[in-house]
Amino acid sequence: MVMMFVPTQGLEQRSVASLDKLIHVCFFAMLCYLSITGLVKQFRFSIKKLSAAKYGVIFTIGYGILTESGQYLLGYRSFDGYDILANTIGALLGFTYFQFWISRCLKTPYNLST
DSSP: OGGGGSOOTTOTTSGGGGGHHHHHHHHHHHHHHHHHHHHHHHOOSHHHHHHHHHHHHHHHHHHHHHHHHHHHHHSSSOOOHHHHHHHHHHHHHHHHHIIIIIHHHHTOOOOTTO
């Protein structure tokens, strides 16, 4: 998380810059999955467990928007709308991984419809 606020001078010439959006997607997918998993384990009542996925996704997308806005205000980092899009896609992929893979393996309903 600290890497989002580190200066990027000289990074443009490296091959890492071409993987920027993939890194955003992977990081926010992990963040969303871990947020949902932590909330599910924290809540003891079933009604809150059903809302854990929704809270995890909202937290992760909000955090992505907040970090991009913070980078804009820093001056030495640049604001990029495509980074917000990549963060949102990553959050949705993390939710999808939790929803369709983990919950089906555990045979427990963690869906947003209830």
